[in-house]
Amino acid sequence: MTIEWVFLDVGGILFSDASYFTSLYEAIAAAEPSVERAAYDARFDALRAAQSEPFTEALVTAFVADASLHARVRADADERWELRGYSEAELYPEVPAVVRALAARYAVACITNHFSWVRDRARDAGFADLIRVWAISDELGVSKPDPAIFSAALREAGAAPDRVVMVGDRLDRDVAPAKALGMRTVWVLRNEAPDEPTPEQLVVPDATVRSLDELPEIVDRF
Known part of the structure; x- marks a missing residue:
């Protein structure tokens, strides 16, 4: 698909x-x-x-x-x-360019276990206008890994799961629940991810990356 x-x-x-x-x-x-x-x-x-x-x-x-x-x-x-939180110093340097590249080819959404102010930080970083859908736990009253927050994002996007790629750093909260709903998944190995995942962990996502620079090419291959 x-x-x-x-x-x-x-x-x-x-x-x-x-x-x-x-x-x-x-x-x-x-x-x-x-x-x-x-x-x-x-x-x-x-x-x-x-x-x-x-x-x-x-x-x-x-x-x-x-x-x-x-x-x-x-x-x-x-x-x-x-x-x-989420100051300019914490913005990963490749993010603005990668989000722009993704938004040129796909619709982009954010699913996060955070507060509403995360939108302001994205605006300060210059890419908030590229995010078409926000699913924020503090607003929805439900958090990952509950499938309900993913379903809420899918409903707002009007998207079928098999036409979505979920990108996250947590195997248990991002990758596994999204995959269970039928999405393709990319595990980003930084932040809350382990430095050296086990072979058993690596078979769960459809792809793994260490930087978002790799993401557009991987999504294009799906």
Whole structure:
């Protein structure tokens, strides 16, 4: 089938999530001052390798013993992150040109477990006008990997799953649920993806890349 749409995750695909995970560490350390960054980073790398748990919940649970504080820690992280997240420094350098190249041949959408302000960051980066559909968890009340957020994007796009390529950095939250709905999938090996995926992980997506520079050619081949 001819590909008509490219659905992009935002964190890890368009912008680095580094400032979010720094914000989360700061929020955890404010609640549990004994937590060292090295331990936090080691747990984060283990989560990247496994690709099977929600990172935020797993990190907060691992380091904040009092469960009654978990919601407050997550909210604190979100507040810290909104002040610094997805700045120009976190925009992957190839993104504007690649999004323009994709938009010249396909319709482009974004599916993200984020807040509405992500649109503003895309506008600041100069490519928001190229995104035809936004499926944002904070607005829809549902998050990846729930199939409902993918279905919402498909409905708004008026697209059949077999005419869509989903591009993300999470095997469990982007690639697997999109593939289950019948989309083609591309796994981007950066940000929350492991540095060295296992052979078992590599057979899940239809293609893998380490930079979006490779993406237009791969989508054209689908």
